[in-house]
Amino acid sequence: xxxxxxxxxxxxxxxxxxxxxxxxxxxxxxxxxxxxxxxxxxxxxxxxxxxxxxxxxxxxxxxxxxxxxxxxxxxxxxxxxxxxxxxxxxxxxxxxxxxxxxxxxxxxxxxxxxxxxxxxxxxxxxxxxxxxxxxxxxxxxxxxxxxxxxxxxx
Numbered sequence: 001x002x003x004x005x006x007x008x009x010x011x012x013x014x015x016x017x018x019x020x021x022x023x024x025x026x027x028x029x030x031x032x033x034x035x036x037x038x039x040x041x042x043x044x045x046x047x048x049x050x051x052x053x054x055x056x057x058x059x060x061x062x063x064x065x066x067x068x069x070x071x072x073x074x075x076x077x078x079x080x081x082x083x084x085x086x087x088x089x090x091x092x093x094x095x096x097x098x099x100x101x102x103x104x105x106x107x108x109x110x111x112x113x114x115x116x117x118x119x120x121x122x123x124x125x126x127x128x129x130x131x132x133x134x135x136x137x138x139x140x141x142x143x144x145x146x147x148x149x150x151x152x153x154x
Contacts, residue, residue: 006051010070013050013061017074020049040081042097046074075101 007013024041039045047058062071079101085094095105 006057007061007067010067013067014070014074016050017046017070020046021077023049040085041078043075043078043101046078 007016021041024039043055043058047055050058052058058071061067062075079098082094082098082101085091088094099105
């Protein structure tokens with residue numbers, strides 16, 4: 001038997017999440033916000049504050065139509081905090097966290113032109129065969145089809 005949901009209403013989840021973010025702010029004596037404390041918001045911290053036992057439970061709420069917007073927005077708020085941390089000099093942990101949130105630092109290389117692959121000579125039944133990658137092996141009576149090897153005698 002599954003556990004009953006913690007939140008039935010997106011507004012209740014949003015309100016509790018706002019408490020979490022507010023708890024990380026440093027306030028002046030007059031109540032105005034000064035800055036974030038040394039602890040930046042995290043997905044794990046938010047999940048624990050909301051009463052979830054795993055990040056997956058948090059993400060499962062994002063699948064529910066009525067919670068989708070709220071979960072996406074909370075996720076973006078944490079991403080924003082990490083992005084702001086990139087301004088500091090120590091970014092290795094921040095980059096790691098952003099990669100876990102879906103970011104990537106891959107290098108894209110565009111290659112144009114045709115690549116030629118040299119294949120060894122193969123003899124079958126006394127005939128030398130040549131293989132062209134990307135075509136079907138043709139023998140008498142076969143119909144050619146893409147995606148297979150084309151072999152014919154020289």
